[in-house]
């Protein structure tokens with residue numbers, strides 16, 4: 052064990068990062084083309100069939116990307132993260148009760164695991180929202196061909212959850228890119244490693260577990 | 269790089285050691301999101317009144333109202349008043365070709381109608397104004413051969429056709445005005461056919477020619493599987 056602990060600590064595997072940026076790219080394309088389909092003032096940017104084609108191909112591309120990651124990637128790492136975000140412990144509840152000022156501070160209000168309670172809930176809602184986009188998007192596409200699958204609710208729900216996702220992602224991007232106490236996380240999503248000091252401030256439980264595992268090897 | 273630690277399930281284990289309490293709340297939030305969406309989908313699909321209400325709210329807050337712009341080609345046709353010509357031709361005694369001034373000089377008739385798109389969205393209480401089909405018929409005098417009326421767009425290859433009776437149904441208008449303003453480019457400037465009893469795809473935008481036909485033809489959207497008689501609530505798999 053080194054006498055001075057390294058200043059960086061491994062946070063995301065390559066698989067997790069590829070998966071994340073696949074989602075980001077596909078989401079950006081689907082949002083841009085979706086807004087062209089939605090706003091009359093943007094309709095001059097691209098013909099409707101072209102925008103719709105790109106919209107649907109991006110949806111397919113993300114599906115292919117997910118499949119490739121599932122086949123070629125580190126499935127264990129992804130499943131581990133997926134499991135982590137599903138469970139909240141007592142410290143997570145304490146974090147949630149602390150309120151936004153403390154949650155957005157320099158040090159988290161309660162020691163947190165690899166993901167804090169906000170990240171866990173954000174992940175849950177983003178994933179749920181994406182599932183709904185695929186369900187309603189599929190109905191919109193399939194319903195054009197098979198009228199018994201065309202429901203009045205598909206368009207409003209597709210639109211409503213676009214808004215829902217945009218709000219969540221706006222907050223997420225703000226924390227990742229702008230907010231001074233959290234933007235150090237960006238390094239983790241790009242290079243895989245974060246500064247140790249940042250991790251100790253925001254994910255103390257995780258750092259302790261991480262060090263214990265390192266010591267065991 | 270990948271430090272997947274030896275215990276197969278370290279995460280379930282670790283917090284429990286530290287605090288003794290954990291719950292699948294994240295999983296619950298995921299399921300709650302999905303179920304809310306599916307619930308909304310069911311509710312809005314069952315109760316038309318509800319999706320109307322949602323539509324009204326969206327059109328109040330969204331720039332451009334609840335309209336979506338459909339076009340079959342890019343870029344959208346551009347209307348130039350100086351060179352524009354409206355042709356009314358086919359099986360008629362007096363075929364005419366009018367400049368924009370002459371079109372505007374025609375008696376204008378206001379109507380208020382709901383607009384329904386076949387893909388499921390609607391815009392309520394649109395105020396249109398334009399030329400009455402009956403006035404067109406009176407002026408060009410279709411011959412006995414005229415059984416259908418086709419509307420041709422500046423946007424190639426957008427075209428559609430209705431029967432003579434459908435063309436003359438009360439409430440129809442060849443509109444140049446929408447909600448008190450001249451039609452905008454994306455809404456079909458300078459002229460768009462408004463047929464309130466039918467889904468929007470029948471109402472050709474950017475009209476450059478009205479032709480009285482003796483033969484039936486298949487319009488742009490009909491060639492793509494949509495119904496010829498596109499009555500709202502009674503076609504394309506709705507109602508019936």
Ligand code: HEM
Nearest residue numbers: 081082085086088089110184185188189191192210213336
């Ligand atoms: C995060 C991802 C997505 C976003 C932000 C998004 C956004 C949008 C928006 C804003 C519209 C315009 C709706 C309207 O006119 O009211 C739209 C339409 C549509 N979307 Fe998506 N969408 C997404 C994912 C998907 C997926 C995954 C699918 C297919 C599986 C899909 C299929 C469609 C279809 C078929 C339409 C209708 C196009 C038409 O009106 O002809 N979308 N989307």
Ligand code: HEM
Nearest residue numbers: 071074075078170173174177220224227228236237239240
């Ligand atoms: C559709 C868009 C996006 C989705 C669905 C998404 C989803 C996620 C999820 C589920 C996580 C893990 C948990 C969390 O931190 O909340 C995550 C982490 C992260 N995301 Fe995103 N993301 C999106 C866009 C972006 C964008 C545009 C950026 C930055 C420009 C970004 C930066 C990050 C960073 C830095 C992390 C790591 C946070 C950490 O260290 O835990 N994300 N993202």
